[in-house]
Every structure is written in structure tokens, then in C-alpha cells.
Amino acid sequence: MVTVQPITPDFAAEVGDVDLGKPLSPDDLTAVREAFTKFAVLVFPDQGFDDDSQLAFARHFGPLETTVFKLRKENKLRLHENLADVSNLGNDDKILETNDRLRLYNLGNRLWHTDSSFKRIPAYCSMLHARSIPPIGGQTEFADLRAAYDALSEETKRRITGLVAEHSLMTSRARLGFSDFDETERKAFDPVPQVLARRLPDSGRMSLYLASHAGAIRGMPQAEAEALLKELIEHSTQRRFVYSHRWRVRDLVIWDDRCTMHRGMEFDDQRYKRDMRRATVSDVAPTCEQMGLAVAAE
Secondary structure, three states, X not given: OOXXXXXXXXXXXXXXXXXXXXXXXXXHHHHHHHHHHHHOEEEEOOOOOOHHHHHHHHHHHOOEOOOHHHHOOOOOOOOOOOEEEOOOEOOOOOEOOOOOHHHHHHHHHHOOEOOOOOOOOOXXXXXXXXXXXXXXXXXXXXXXXXXXXXXXXXXXXXXXXXXXXXXXXXXXXXXXXXXXXXXXXXHHOOOEEEEOEEEOOOOOOEEEOOOOOEEEXXXXXXXXXXXXXXXXXXXXXXXXXXXXXXXXXXXXXXXXXXXXXXXXXXXXXXXXXXXXXXXXXXXXXXXXXXXXXXXXXX
């Protein structure tokens, strides 16, 4: 029987007595799903996945995304196309050089973000498995956007109701001075509309929907939009809303991309290897459609 041990009252929990690399019984899968609906961040210690078994488990939650690195023709993928390579390693499994494009691109993971909010149909959840970790640094922080929404003033809740932000991967990377995108990538990363506040269909809770990918709000002057987005992210990342995960080798952490932000913390990536592999499951529909908002293309 699956055991759920809360880390925080209702945001993060550890899950034991289950081997996710083997076929799950319907009862165990139901228990995992129920825990995920409540907590939004689940930690499964000591999961001995290979890539195929990690992907097989992820498929229980829906269709898998394809890594954005496949867009660029000269990229040679180190992993399966349905796994995001969240590491500092090249195809030879050696540490990437300081000025390597892939390393510079992945530094964007250190910004507060939500996976794939830059896609028309964004992510439902992500599942990150630790194959190797640095001895110091490299934690991942998670922010609870449900609790952050609940803590907003009623005036702010009214203000953001129905607002639609524009998300693009190029927006987040521009914050770090990264602009090395080819034409295929630029087209794929055109801004997409996402609601600023959404209701989760399984729990019924309201949540903010934020990311460093968001750079504008439709119908709002740019300076005002940037100020509001900054204010909401600063509010949502207060310590009271954040769980910091110290990784262990073979940890699998699952988080709900619909109602969390996360960021990777710094470590000496020119000295230590960090091999992390993420499977990401697509949501069921665009966020605006889920909230019943008709949004014209721009």
C-alpha cells in the first residue's frame, strides 16, 4: 500500500512503499493521483528508473511532450526525445564548456518558471529523476501558486480575473541576455496567451499561473504589465509559499505545472556533474479555453 508522508501541510509530500519502475496496480495509481491533487509536489525516494521505465510511468498521466531541443537541426539529443535533458552534460557525458550554447540556454532554469507555459497547450505535470547530483548546491525550489492566490487581497483577485498574459521562451532567456535562436525556434516560440489566474478542475482550487516566460498582458500598457507580473512573482515566491528540495540520487519529484513555479539553484556546474532527466505531460487544453475565455490570435 502506498504511504504518503507530508513534508508541508498541503504542498509537498514524500511517497513510499511503491516502485514506479514496475507496473502499478489501479489502487496504487489512484493513491498517487489523489496525493498529487492535494499536494502538487510529490517526492518518491530511491526510484531505479531507466529512461524507458520513467517514460512508461509518465504516460499514466497523459501524452508526453517532445523536448524543445529537437527543433534545432544541429542538436544531437543525448536522451530520448520525450525526455528533457536538465543536465550540464554533453553527448559525451562530459561537463559542458562555459560558453556552450546548451549550458547558456539551461541557465534559464534558474529563473522562477513553469514548464512549457510558452506552448499553446502547456504542461500538466513534470517528473524529474536524479541520476547524479552535485555534493553541494543544485537544490530545486517550488512555489505554491494556489496558496499564493488565496493570500491575495480581494481587490487584487478582482483585478487579475480574466487577464491574459503572453508567454514566450525567448522572453525568459532574454532576461539572461540569451538570444541564440534560429528561425525555426523563433517561430515555435512566438508568444502564446495564458490566463493569469485559473481554476484547477480536479481540486476546484484557484491558482495563479506565472512564469519568467510571461512578458506582457493583453490590453495593458507594457510598463504596467511588467510591474504587475513582477509583483505577483515576488508575492508568490515568499518563503511561506516555497518548498526547497535537497536532491538525493534516484529521487523522482513530480510537480503540478498548472499551479506551481520552480527554479534550480546554483551549483559549480564546471566542476560537478548533475544528470537530471525530466518527462513532461501535456495539459488537456489551452488555459484560456479551460477558463472559458475566447482569445483572438495576435
